[in-house]
Amino acid sequence: MAEIGVDWPNLDAIWISHFHMDHVGGLGPLLAGTKHAPQMQERQKPLTIYGPVGFEKLFDGISSVRDYKLREQPFPVNVIEITTMEKFEIVAGVEAVAMSTEHTPESHAIHIRDGETTVVYSADTGFDGKLAALATNVDLMLLECAFVHQKPNKKHLILSEAIHLIRKAKPRRAMLTHFYPEWDDVDFEKEVELLSPMCEVIQAEDGLTLQLTMDNG
Numbered sequence: 001m002a003e004i005g006v007d008w009p010n011l012d013a014i015w016i017s018h019f020h021m022d023h024v025g026g027l028g029p030l031l032a033g034t035k036h037a038p039q040m041q042e043r044q045k046p047l048t049i050y051g052p053v054g055f056e057k058l059f060d061g062i063s064s065v066r067d068y069k070l071r072e073q074p075f076p077v078n079v080i081e082i083t084t085m086e087k088f089e090i091v092a093g094v095e096a097v098a099m100s101t102e103h104t105p106e107s108h109a110i111h112i113r114d115g116e117t118t119v120v121y122s123a124d125t126g127f128d129g130k131l132a133a134l135a136t137n138v139d140l141m142l143l144e145c146a147f148v149h150q151k152p153n154k155k156h157l158i159l160s161e162a163i164h165l166i167r168k169a170k171p172r173r174a175m176l177t178h179f180y181p182e183w184d185d186v187d188f189e190k191e192v193e194l195l196s197p198m199c200e201v202i203q204a205e206d207g208l209t210l211q212l213t214m215d216n217g
């Protein structure tokens with residue numbers, strides 16, 4: 001976050017989709033850092049971390065590693081377990097709703113609304129038409145796409161499934177992420193084009209910044 005110029009000392013909220021290490025493992029290093037970072041010592045605004053049922057227990061487990069006490073920060077930390085399909089205010093004025101996904105018992109996708117602007121992020125998921133319903137007409141549909149053509153299990157998406165969901169949801173723009181090594185030598189644009197997604201489909205990469213609101217200037 002520091003490298004790409006994100007205003008990380010003012011981070012408002014974190015949402016955890018599920019408990020696989022690639023989705024939750026960063027919390028320990030982040031909060032061990034915020035505890036001592038000079039930029040954080042004067043902060044008073046709370047940081048709220050949302051997760052599925054069971055998240056408090058997991059958080060306290062991470063926090064107890066070498067007695068790091070990650071809840072004890074210069075600023076208040078709120079750890080909140082969300083209820084599936086119940087609206088919550090993730091940041092003041094920004095509404096979120098999380099929906100269960102076909103990945104792990106606790107995994108969720110999320111729909112976020114900031115005024116007129118809407119985003120859906122699938123997090124990790126198997127193929128599920130409910131995702132297209134959740135993402136209908138959003139400004140950005142962010143989908144995992146772990147595999148290209150074949151998958152060893154039903155817990156992730158391949159490209160044709162992701163594009164099918166995008167065609168059904170008709171978002172303004174879509175973005176794919178969570179690429180496994182199978183993607184390394186694949187021509188992303190060419191493969192996507194073959195499936196006629198009907199909207200721009202962006203290949204996510206580290207540090208990518210997107211503006212979601214329409215620029216009328």
Ligand SMILES: [Zn+2]
Pocket residue numbers: 018020023103124
């Ligand atoms: Zn996962």
Ligand SMILES: [Zn+2]
Pocket residue numbers: 020022023124178
């Ligand atoms: Zn993952």
